[in-house]
Amino acid sequence: MSADTTADALPAPVSAGGATGDAILRVSGLTAGYGAAPVLQDIELTVRTGTIAAVLGANGAGKTTLLRTLSGLVRPSAGDIVFDGRPLRDVPVEQLVRRGMAHVPEGRGVVAELTVDENLRLGGLWRRDRADAARALAEVYELFEPLAQRRRHAGHQLSGGERQMLALGRALVARPKLLLLDEPSLGLAPRVIAQIMGLLRQLRDQTGLTVLLVEQNVRSALSVADEAVVMSLGRIVTATTAGRLRDDEQLRHAYLGF
Structure with a gap:
């Protein structure tokens, strides 16, 4: 069952982070890609300070391109990115690091x-x-x-x-406010994956670090995330709390296929 065929039957999506709390990252109308073909299309995203937001979806959904665009490695063709209250369009990559954004590809x-x-x-x-x-x-x-x-x-x-x-660890030495983390569990044993996810939870709880986590291991990501964003074909198809996505079989089946 696809997200498109079930969208009318499901509760309306919300922005990642919900309506409460201070937002460290706001993205509106973001379109970006490689060459003439856009990969991201009209992305709307809000991430609250001190939370872990998991970005989920199939290969080719645009998850990595989203992180690369946020960190300045891909130039957007449209839209706005506001990080910690300041716009990021056309800001050099090294300046983003100084402002408190770290990207672990x-x-x-x-x-x-x-x-x-x-x-x-x-x-x-x-x-x-x-x-x-x-x-x-x-x-x-x-x-x-x-x-x-x-x-x-x-x-x-x-x-x-x-x-x-x-x-x-190299990213953390810079004392970031926002950590963009791309597929940290890739190729690792389950025991090591559990350690990495536990460390992310510890960093959030003890230091207030905000994490935007791209992850194929959905169950591991949802075990530590506060919010969940599901992408498909370069668009965000739903954004809700991680607990709701984890516990709602209809949502999981519609957007993640299990």
């Missing part, structure tokens, strides 16, 4: 030749407060104990789970 972008410590320090190179940058590094080592044990190991010597921790 799919594939665990670790510099294989550099050590764990060198990779992590890359995340804070731009920061002027060296003392706080050192504290942030220490906090990452406390959060990710396997990295502390392997700080002198090169990136290529790490396991898949450790590389994912390293990519996430």
Whole structure:
């Protein structure tokens, strides 16, 4: 059963984050793609501060393009992006990082030749407060104990789970307000996936970090998310609470096929 054929029978979608709470991210009328063909079409999205919003959908739905557009890697052809109260159109990527947005792309972008410590320090190179940058590094080592044990190991010597921790840790050294996280569970064992998801929940609860999480592992994503956004063919087809999507069989079947 497709979303189109059941839309009239389902409750109306709401914006991610609902109507209450301060929004750290507001997207309106966003259209973007590669070359002449748009991938994203008229995206409307609101994400509340201090929440985890899961972006779900089949391969090719536009999830990764959404994150790449938000982080400045893809230039939108229409629409507006407001992050932390300030517009982001035409803002350079490096300036987005300084404003508090961090993007961990799919594939665990670790510099294989550099050590764990060198990779992590890359995340804070731009920061002027060296003392706080050192504290942030220490906090990452406390959060990710396997990295502390392997700080002198090169990136290529790490396991898949450790590389994912390293990519996430490097983003956290910059002390972001909003973390864009693309497919963190890809290729990982269930035990490691559970660790990563648990860490996201811990970061939200203890630091107030906001996370926009693109994830194919729907059950894992919904286990930690506050809000859920489902995309199909470059459009958002529904946005609701994660609990509602998780517990409502009709919604899951209509939008996620299970």
